[in-house]
Each structure stands twice: as structure tokens, then as C-alpha cells.
Amino acid sequence: MTSTYGATSSSPKRTMSSTSSVNGVTRTKILLLGQRRSGKTSIKEVLFNALPPKQTFYLETTMRIVKHAYDTVIPLEIWDCPGNIAVDTLGAPLSQFSALIFVIDIRDLYKQPISKLVEFIIAAYHDNPQLLVEVFVHKAEKLQDERIENFRQIQERVQDHLMESECEQMPYNFHLTSVYDHSLHEAFSKVLHKLVHSLPFLEDLLNVFCANSQSPKAFLFDAASRLYVATDASPVDSATHNLCCDYLSMLNAFGPLYRSPTSRATRLRIPAAEPSPDNPLPAETKDRFYPSAAASLHPSAPGTTLTYHLITPHLALLALVPTGVYEGRRGLLEYNVVFFREGVQEICAVEHEARGG
Amino acid sequence: MGASGSGKTSMRSLIFSNNPASLTARLGATIDVEQNHVRFLGDLILNLWDCGGQDAFMDSYLTTQRSTIFQHVGVLIYVFDVETSEMHKDLEYYRDCLDGLRQFSPDAAVFLLVHKMDLARERGATFERKKRELLGQSEKHADVTVFGTSIYDESLYRAWSSIVHTLIPNAAVLSKHLTIFADACSATEVILFERTTFLVIATSSPPSSASSSSSTPSPSPSPSTPSSSSSPEANAFQELEATRYERTSELIKAFKHSCSRVREEFHSLEMELPEFSAVLDEMTKNTYVLIIVHDPTIETAALKLNIRMARRKFEELQGLT
Numbered sequence: 001m002t003s004t005y006g007a008t009s010s011s012p013k014r015t016m017s018s019t020s021s022v023n024g025v026t027r028t029k030i031l032l033l034g035q036r037r038s039g040k041t042s043i044k045e046v047l048f049n050a051l052p053p054k055q056t057f058y059l060e061t062t063m064r065i066v067k068h069a070y071d072t073v074i075p076l077e078i079w080d081c082p083g084n085i086a087v088d089t090l091g092a093p094l095s096q097f098s099a100l101i102f103v104i105d106i107r108d109l110y111k112q113p114i115s116k117l118v119e120f121i122i123a124a125y126h127d128n129p130q131l132l133v134e135v136f137v138h139k140a141e142k143l144q145d146e147r148i149e150n151f152r153q154i155q156e157r158v159q160d161h162l163m164e165s166e167c168e169q170m171p172y173n174f175h176l177t178s179v180y181d182h183s184l185h186e187a188f189s190k191v192l193h194k195l196v197h198s199l200p201f202l203e204d205l206l207n208v209f210c211a212n213s214q215s216p217k218a219f220l221f222d223a224a225s226r227l228y229v230a231t232d233a234s235p236v237d238s239a240t241h242n243l244c245c246d247y248l249s250m251l252n253a254f255g256p257l258y259r260s261p262t263s264r265a266t267r268l269r270i271p272a273a274e275p276s277p278d279n280p281l282p283a284e285t286k287d288r289f290y291p292s293a294a295a296s297l298h299p300s301a302p303g304t305t306l307t308y309h310l311i312t313p314h315l316a317l318l319a320l321v322p323t324g325v326y327e328g329r330r331g332l333l334e335y336n337v338v339f340f341r342e343g344v345q346e347i348c349a350v351e352h353e354a355r356g357g
Numbered sequence: 358m359g360a361s362g363s364g365k366t367s368m369r370s371l372i373f374s375n376n377p378a379s380l381t382a383r384l385g386a387t388i389d390v391e392q393n394h395v396r397f398l399g400d401l402i403l404n405l406w407d408c409g410g411q412d413a414f415m416d417s418y419l420t421t422q423r424s425t426i427f428q429h430v431g432v433l434i435y436v437f438d439v440e441t442s443e444m445h446k447d448l449e450y451y452r453d454c455l456d457g458l459r460q461f462s463p464d465a466a467v468f469l470l471v472h473k474m475d476l477a478r479e480r481g482a483t484f485e486r487k488k489r490e491l492l493g494q495s496e497k498h499a500d501v502t503v504f505g506t507s508i509y510d511e512s513l514y515r516a517w518s519s520i521v522h523t524l525i526p527n528a529a530v531l532s533k534h535l536t537i538f539a540d541a542c543s544a545t546e547v548i549l550f551e552r553t554t555f556l557v558i559a560t561s562s563p564p565s566s567a568s569s570s571s572s573t574p575s576p577s578p579s580p581s582t583p584s585s586s587s588s589p590e591a592n593a594f595q596e597l598e599a600t601r602y603e604r605t606s607e608l609i610k611a612f613k614h615s616c617s618r619v620r621e622e623f624h625s626l627e628m629e630l631p632e633f634s635a636v637l638d639e640m641t642k643n644t645y646v647l648i649i650v651h652d653p654t655i656e657t658a659a660l661k662l663n664i665r666m667a668r669r670k671f672e673e674l675q676g677l678t
Contacts, residue, residue: 054509180379239619246615250608251628257601258649259632260545289653293628295612297621304621 026355027069027077028195029096033120034103035113036061036083039138039179043103044068044080046179047188047225050252053179065091072222072314073196073229074351086116087123094124098195099132106137106150106176110157118161125167133172134191140178151176182242189227198347202230205343209319210234213336218319219244220311220344223252229315244318247306251293290341296323309337311344358418358454359436360447361386361410364472364508368436369393369407371508372517372554377614378508389414390426396643397521397551419453427454427461431524434468439477439487439505448494455495466523467501470516475507511603518557518602527674531559534674542663543652545633548602550645555606555613558644605647609637627657636660641672 032040042056048070066080079097087094094100100120104113117135124131135158137151155174162170175187193199202220210218210232217240219228226245293308305326309317317340326333359365367381373395386409393405408418408426418426435451437444451469458465469491477483484505495501504516522528531549539547539561547561598604609623616623626637633651638661640646648660 243615243619243621246612250612251630253604253608254628254635255630255632257598257604258546258635260597260651289631291628291630293626293630295626296624297616298624303624 025075027075028098029077029079030191030195031090031094031097031100032078032080032103033085033100033116034083034136034138035105035108035116038083038103038105038108038113040083040103041066041080042179043101043136043138043177043184043188044078046184047227048078050224056179070225072192072225072227073198073202073220073348075355076195087120093127094120094131095128097128097131099134099191100124101134101136101191103136103138104154105139106147106154107139107142110154114154114157114161117158118165121162121170121172122165122167125170129170132191132194133170134187135172135174136177136184136187137174138177140176140183141180147176182238182245185226185228185245186238186241189229192227192229196229198351199230201347202344203232205340205347206230206232209317209336209340213319213321213333214325215319215321218317221245221248221316221318222314223248223310223316224314226252240320244306247295247308248316248318251308292337294326296326298323307333309334309341311341312348315344315348317341358408358415358433358450359410359470359472360438360441360443360450361412363410363436363438363441365407365410365436366391367508368470368472368506368513369405371513372556373405375553375610375614375617377611381508386411395554397524397554401525403521403524415450419450419457423457424461427457430458430462430465432466432468432520433458434470434520436470436472437487437491439471439473439483444490448491451491452494465500466520467495468516468520469495469501469503471503471505473507474505474512475509480505511600511607514556514603514606515600517554518606521551521554521556521558525558528559531674532562534670535559535561538663538667539648541667542648542650542660543655544648544650544660546597546649548605548647548649549640550606550609550647552639552643552645555609555645557602557606560602627661629657634660636664638664640664640668641675644671644675 032044034040039056041059041062042051042053044066045051045059046053046056048068062080062082064082065085068078068080070076070078081090102113102117102120104110104117121133124133135154137154140147140151143150151174158172173190175183175190177184177187196202206218206220209215215232217234217237218232219241220230221228221244226248228241228244291308291310295306297304297306303323305321305323307317307319307321307326311317317337321333364381366384366387367378370376370381370384371378373393387407388409390409391407393403393407395403395405397403406426408414433454435454437447437451441447455467458467471484471487471491474480474484487505488503491503492501502519504512504519506513506516525531535547535549539545544561549558549560550556551558609626613623625639626635628635633649634653634655634657635647635649636657637645637647646664648664650660
């Protein structure tokens with residue numbers, strides 16, 4: 001897209017129109033909507049505050065809009081809204097947002113939530129036709145047999161309503177989600193992919209890495225939320241994705257277990273401070289300590305090793321590598337990781353600069 | 358043993374069959390006694406008797422089957438549901454079981470598990486109250502230990518690790534050798550796990566120079582002289598998380614389960630995290646060893662080599678039992 005950068009341009013670039021600047025950093029805004037008790041806050045807490053799914057039961061009802069800032073490959077701002085919010089009580093024009101996630105409880109009476117959803121889609125159609133509309137049909141774990149049926153029913157009804165209101169060309173997607181398995185992570189990752197404009201470059205880097213490391217599959221994960229930001233061109237098989245997700249959660253949990261208050265500083269070698277804004281990627285970050293890990297998944301020779309390398313303070317590379325390659329040519333593999341890391345860090349630096357950080 | 362529905366079989370399925378906690382709801386009631394042989398540490402075979410808890414069974418254990426049930430008991434594990442409404446009846450059966458035990462196996466250790474702690478509201482206070490009540494009931498028996506447990510967190514592994522610990526004859530010897538091994542690796546800590554259950558068998562003891570003051574400044578510990586690097590390690594050791602062993606068991610078991618879902622088998626793990634380096638690998642054919650190192654200059658490859666070198670010695674040690 002060759003857009004004109006002028007301030008008077010009638011169609012400003014999308015990143016500019018759909019975001020706003022707070023504290024100097026332009027954050028991509030995601031709107032989280034849905035009926036009362038549909039699971040919005042649970043989703044936010046499980047993904048971005050590492051709340052154990054079982055604990056979501058005790059969450060209080062959200063009374064006011066809560067804005068949650070989260071830094072990953074791009075800075076995000078998630079607006080967790082109370083159930084009764086409407087387009088005009090939102091307090092911000094829809095054009096500010098990049099994505100709208102609408103949560104529907106799969107066991108709910110569909111009439112109310114669907115009319116609310118349609119109301120927002122129609123408003124978005126007029127204000128911000130580029131808004132991503134993603135519908136999470138949530139709490140899928142509560143139903144066993146009827147869940148596909150209910151899922152399909154909700155989709156049909158939404159479609160019918162939108163036909164009636166003549167804005168069926170507004171694109172939207174459906175996801176079946178639950179906080180108790182990996183479906184929520186997978187669905188939210190897919191939303192995130194559409195928000196990351198540097199995605200093609202990250203994917204290219206992963207493709208190059210995979211080709212040169214004989215890796216059948218590699219993911220770039222956001223380490224804390226366990227959302228994957230990008231993956232290589234080979235199809236994502238959800239079993240592998242789930243395994244990587246679990247691996248990451250184990251590594252995240254291991255860290256604090258054997259932490260000693262004195263070791264961290266000496267191990268990191270230099271203080272792990274963020275690079276200062278006027279000097280975005282100083283040379284000194286190069287010799288910083290980067291955590292890594294490897295789990296071998298089969299005792300005998302043609303097994304697989306699951307590797308983990310931290311790439312930036314937020315992002316980690318998880319790759320499946322044949323054990324033979326990992327053990328025999330570990331140096332080359334790590335050499336590839338260094339190049340991958342430099343590429344990703346460069347992309348992140350450009351992104352950081354563009355957002356005025 | 359324990360009342361019907363208190364969670365005996367759930368517990369067994371979690372620890373010995375590698376099933377996740379979410380699947381325990383599917384388990385049916387145990388009828389009579391289910392016997393299980395669990396090969397634990399090569400020659401040590403645990404004979405697990407899971408006794409159905411319905412009143413009819415309990416009565417028959419205490420009367421007609423009394424000698425079969427209570428003979429050659431190494432450990433009695435009695436499970437109490439923390440939320441039970443029939444504590445009185447529970448205690449009565451428990452006292453009867455203690456009598457039976459005194460008659461046929463007076464040397465048996467007794468473990469009381471206050472189970473389903475995840476349901477209790479004030480865990481700490483509830484547990485203390487129950488503990489006092491239970492200890493009051495078991496005055497005549499000397500060797501009684503009480504644990505609060507839940508299948509949803511690491512507390513279950515803590516209880517079971519200490520249960521199996523009493524059954525391992527040479528735990529002290531293993532611990533001594535692990536300490537030597539830890540020293541050879543410049544490790545802060547070495548932990549030995551059983552292979553299938555991932556229960557803790559033995560750990561290295563804290564570095565001997567633990568008494569040295571924390572004020573000794575050693576900004577650059579040199580790996581060649583163990584004496585200089587042992588003082589920060591000793592301090593580090595004291596400040597490590599208290600529940601780390603149980604949490605490790607829990608994490609590894611969960612990951613093993615994830616691996617088995619994609620038909621892979623977890624084999625070994627190495628980590629270089631900001632906080633520490635660690636290697637988890639097979640030690641003998643039925644144990645795993647976890648080495649925790651805080652010294653940044655120690656490479657994981659060196660630890661792996663050390664494990665390989667130590668394997669024969671530890672196989673020998675196990676052979677002695």
C-alpha cells in the first residue's frame with residue numbers, strides 16, 4: 001500500500017487511524033465486549049496476567065472500562081468493558097480501535113448478545129470498516145456434544161441479522177474458545193497476527209531459520225502470555241502448538257522455583273535495562289545473556305528436541321529440531337538463532353520508532 | 358484407607374498412573390481392595406492396597422479380613438475429606454484401624470492426609486485445626502504424620518514424597534553421594550527423582566560451609582576453587598523456594614503428560630534461565646536427576662558429562678538395596 005503520509009490525507013494509514021498515543025507510545029487498541037458474565041475479564045486475566053484458569057471463578061464483575069496495557073511484539077491496550085456498554089457509552093469512537101473481540105457464552109440465550117454484537121458491527125461498518133471483528137464463542141468446555149451445533153447456530157444467526165441490516169460485507173470471524181485448554185491461546189494468537197503489520201517479515205525470518213536448521217516447525221511466542229506472534233510457512237498442527245504452549249508454561253514456572261536473590265545479577269552479566277529511547281539498539285545488548293532451554297523428546301536416535309531461545313525481552317523462539325541436528329550441530333543452530341534474533345530485534349526497533357516510543 | 362469418596366483412588370491415579378487431575382471425576386468407586394504392584398526403584402516394589410471406603414467394606418476389613426489387611430503393613434495412609442460431614446464416623450474407623458495395626462504390624466508408619474484442601478476456605482487455619490484433632494485421636498501411636506493435600510496443586514507430591522522416603526532403605530547413603538556429586542558439579546543442589554512418579558527420592562544436603570557469613574564478597578566466583586564459590590551458593594540455598602521439590606514434580610509430570618498427548622516421550626531437559634542453569638536427565642534406569650547451578654560459568658554440557666560419568670556409581674548404589 002503506497003499511502004500518502006500527509007496530515008490532510010483523506011484516508012490516513014490504518015495504523016495511525018486505529019490507534020492512539022498514550023505516554024508517547026502508540027498502542028494498538030483491542031476492544032473486549034460481551035454480555036455480563038460471558039468471560040471477558042477471565043480471558044484478559046488468563047492471557048495477560050497469568051491467572052490460573054481455575055481461579056477465574058472468583059473474578060469480580062467489571063463495573064467500569066479497564067484498560068490493560070501489554071507489551072509484546074507491538075504494544076497493545078486491551079479495553080475490558082462491562083456487559084452493559086453500548087456504542088455511544090463507550091467513551092471513544094470505534095475508529096480508535098484496531099480489533100473488536102466479542103465474547104458469547106456458549107450456553108447463553110443468544111438473542112441479546114447477538115443483537116448487541118450486530119449493533120456494534122453496524123456501527124463499525126459506518127465508523128471504521130477496517131475494524132477486525134472476532135467473535136469468541138466462549139466456555140466451550142461446558143458443553144460436550146452440542147457445542148459444535150451451538151457454535152454453528154450462533155454463526156447462522158449473526159449472519160441472518162447482518163443480512164437484514166445490509167452490512168454483510170463487514171468481515172468477521174468466529175472462534176470456539178475455552179480458558180481450560182489451548183483454544184483461547186490459539187484464537188487470540190490469530191487475532192494478534194492480523195494486528196502485527198511486520199508479520200510477513202517475521203514469517204520470512206522463521207522460514208529461513210527452519211530451512212537452515214532442518215526444523216520442521218518453529219514458533220515465535222510471546223513468552224509471558226504464550227500467544228504465538230508468528231510461525232513458519234508449514235501448517236500449524238494444534239497438537240504441536242499445544243506442546244509448545246505447555247513447554248513455555250513449564251519454563252515460565254521453573255524460573256522462580258530455584259531463584260536465589262544473588263544469582264540473577266551476576267548471571268545476566270549486564271543489567272537487563274530496556275534500551276533508552278534515544279539509543280534504541282545499543283551495541284552492548286549484543287553480549288547480553290539470553291536464556292535458552294532444550295527438551296529432548298525421545299530417548300533413541302531419530303528423536304525430536306524442543307528448543308527455546310529468548311529473542312527479545314518479550315519474545316521467545318520455540319523450534320522442533322531433530323535431536324541429531326541439535327546434538328551434532330548445536331553451534332550452527334545457535335549461529336542461526338543469533339541471526340534470527342538480530343533480524344527480529346531490528347524489526348522491533350523499527351516498530352518502536354514508528355510508534356514514537 | 359479412608360471414607361468412601363475421600364479421594365484415595367484419585368490420588369493413586371494421579372501419582373502412579375500419570376493421569377491429570379481433571380480426569381479423576383471419571384473414576385468409579387473402588388470395590389473391596391484393589392492391589393497394585395508398583396516397581397519403585399528397581400528392587401523396591403511397593404504393594405499398594407487401595408481399600409474401598411464404603412461402610413460395608415470397612416466393617417469387613419476390621420473383622421473377617423482383619424489379619425489379611427493389617428499384616429505386613431509398611432505404611433498406613435488414611436485419607437480424610439476436609440469437607441466431610443461425618444468426621445465422627447471417620448475417626449471411629451480410623452481408631453479401629455490403628456488398633457488393627459498395633460495388633461499385626463506395630464512398626465508401620467502412619468500418614469494422615471487431610472485431602473481436598475482446595476475446597477477449604479482458610480487453608481492454613483482449617484488444616485491446623487484438623488491436624489490437632491487427628492493427632493489427639495492417635496496418641497497411642499507414635500509415628501504419625503499429618504499432611505494437607507489436594508490433587509490440584511503440589512501438596513500431594515509433598516506428602517507422597519515423604520511417604521516413599523520412609524520406605525527407601527538407603528536414602529541417607531544416596532543423599533551422601535548426591536552431595537559429593539553436587540560438589541563435583543559446583544551445583545547448588547542435586548535432586549534425585551523416581552522415574553515414573555517423579556517423586557523425590559533424595560536430595561543433596563546444603564553445602565557444608567553454610568555457616569560462613571553472607572558478608573563475604575565474591576563478585577566473580579571462580580569455578581576452579583570450590584571453596585570460594587561455595588559461600589554464595591550456601592546462602593542461595595537457604596533462600597530457595599520451600600515448595601520447590603513438589604512443584605518440580607508437578608511441572609515435570611504435567612509436561613510429560615503433554616508430551617504423551619503428541620505421542621512423544623519426555624526424555625531430558627536442560628535450561629539456562631536468567632535465574633539458574635539446570636539439567637534434568639536420566640541417572641539410572643529408574644531415576645532422574647536434576648542439577649541446579651547458579652554459577653554462570655558452568656556449562657550444561659559439562660553437567661551432562663558428569664551425569665554420564667556418575668551413572669555407573671549410582672546404578673551400583675541402587676543394586677545394593
